[in-house]
Amino acid sequence: MGIPFGNESAESAESAESAESAESAESAESASGLAAYSGLRTSPFLARALWTTQGELTRGLYGGSPDLDHHELTSDAAMRRWARDVRGRLYAFELLSGLYFDDKADKNSAVLWALDGAPAPPMTASRSAQFKAIAALERPKYDRDTTDSGYATAPGDTLSNELARVIKLAALREDRMAEILTQVTIPYAFFAMVLNLQPGRHRYTLELMTTAYEFASYVGQRFKHHFRVIRPADRSSLVQPILETPAHSSYPAGHAVQAHLARRVLVAILSEQSLATAEIKSQLKALAKRIAFNRVVAGLHYKTDIHQGQSLGNQLAKYFIAKASDPTDLALYWLWQQALEEWPLI
Numbered sequence: 602m603g604i605p606f607g608n609e610s611a612e613s614a615e616s617a618e619s620a621e622s623a624e625s626a627e628s629a630e631s632a633s634g635l636a637a638y639s640g641l642r643t644s645p646f647l648a649r650a651l652w653t654t655q656g657e658l659t660r661g662l663y664g665g666s667p668d669l670d671h672h673e674l675t676s677d678a679a680m681r682r683w684a685r686d687v688r689g690r691l692y693a694f695e696l697l698s699g700l701y702f703d704d705k706a707d708k709n710s711a712v713l714w715a716l717d718g719a720p721a722p723p724m725t726a727s728r729s730a731q732f733k734a735i736a737a738l739e740r741p742k743y744d745r746d747t748t749d750s751g752y753a754t755a756p757g758d759t760l761s762n763e764l765a766r767v768i769k770l771a772a773l774r775e776d777r778m779a780e781i782l783t784q785v786t787i788p789y790a791f792f793a794m795v796l797n798l799q800p801g802r803h804r805y806t807l808e809l810m811t812t813a814y815e816f817a818s819y820v821g822q823r824f825k826h827h828f829r830v831i832r833p834a835d836r837s838s839l840v841q842p843i844l845e846t847p848a849h850s851s852y853p854a855g856h857a858v859q860a861h862l863a864r865r866v867l868v869a870i871l872s873e874q875s876l877a878t879a880e881i882k883s884q885l886k887a888l889a890k891r892i893a894f895n896r897v898v899a900g901l902h903y904k905t906d907i908h909q910g911q912s913l914g915n916q917l918a919k920y921f922i923a924k925a926s927d928p929t930d931l932a933l934y935w936l937w938q939q940a941l942e943e944w945p946l947i
Contacts (some may be wrong), residue, residue: 661912680935685808691932692812696924697819701732709740710749711827713820736820736916739906741852744830759838760836766897766904767833767840773898774843779841781899782858784892787814791892792867795884803893805939806870812936813866813921817859819909820917825850833900842900854902857893857910858917862888866925870937874944889898889914 623906631637637644638651640650658666680688699716713736742755743763749755757763774781789807792798798806830852834840849856864885871877893910896902926935 603749605841621878656787659901676931680932688808688932688936689815692936695813695930695933696812696816696921700820701772702827703932709745709749709755709782710737711824712737713823735920736826736913738824738853738909738913740828741830741903741909743905744852744904746830756909757903762839763903763905764833764840767900767902768837770898771841775896776845777895780891781895784895785844786810787823788860788892791888792863795881795888796867796871799812803943804939806867806943807934809862809866809925809936809940813857816921817917819916821853821855821858821913822849824853824913825855828852831907833903839898844899844901846901848880851902852891852906853913854893854896854906854910856896857889857907860889860892860916862918862921865915868923869918869922870940870944874943875946897902911936 628780631642632644633647633650636642637647674682680858681690688826701714704711704713714732715735717731717733739756741752742752743757743760745755746751758766782788787810789798789810792810796803802808826849828850830850832842832846832851834842834846868877868882868885890911893907897904897907925933928934
């Protein structure tokens with residue numbers, strides 16, 4: 602039923618005009634907005650317009666009055682000036698540059714080592730440093746030869762039981778579908794729901810989350826490549842995953858590594874401001890487990906992938922938090938301090 606006394610035909614026309622107006626604004630933004638100015642979109646039209654405008658604005662001005670004084674940016678000022686993706690590369694460098702992945706001794710195990718402190722200056726041609734193990738994983742039982750000496754004590758269950766569990770858990774897909782589809786990318790919104798994260802108030806906390814997720818991905822992929830475990834859908838046509846099977850190893854589960862590393866980092870930040878209540882810790886842990894387990898429901902992982910991914914995430918969290926709170930790691934420490942300052946309640 603239409604609106605009383607309403608002219609439906611006129612309303613339809615107004616709707617069409619509104620849609621056309623939105624399309625027109627979008628087209629103009631594409632050709633002349635900041636995205637075009639930054640180079641994210643190619644716009645010869647904008648470049649030509651800026652050129653002709655510059656010619657008119659500078660008419661009669663020769664040489665100008667440039668600032669020729671010496672300026673030296675502090676580290677803090679530089680970090681604020683750099684683009685977010687540039688800062689991200691600095692964080693990644695500091696996190697990864699002291700790592701060594703040892704996979705040569707045994708195909709069924711792998712250990713990640715890290716420099717235990719930096720060699721003291723001054724710089725010399727020959728420097729030495731100590732390493733310490735920060736993370737380790739064993740090949741899961743379902744991917745081992747049953748005659749292998751470590752089969753009985755390997756993590757997880759037999760292949761037949763693991764596969765049966767994946768197929769059975771497909772029954773949860775109707776309930777979990779929205780979660781599965783929206784957690785393909787970094788699930789900021791789910792953590793934001795628990796902690797009331799807001800981009801305006803918590804921009805650096807979110808940047809810290811991104812850094813944790815990226816680091817977990819880098820390390821997780823190295824473990825995945827070592828074990829090279831094929832996916833459930835490679836084993837049985839009954840799995841029928843509801844997402845395209847990722848083009849990398851199943852073990853350990855990357856979503857589990859990332860979610861548990863991120864939640865421990867968030868708890869560490871909140872703890873320094875005495876805000877990490879038992880209630881918040883419980884919710885974040887349950888959230889990380891649910892995000893990870895949804896990948897089994899989707900048909901992409903075995904249950905053991907999730908459990909061992911959680912273990913790896915917890916191990917990496919200790920290293921990440923220690924690096925981020927160390928003043929000698931300038932970029933990471935800067936980010937850590939910025940995130941801390943966002944959390945006082947008043």
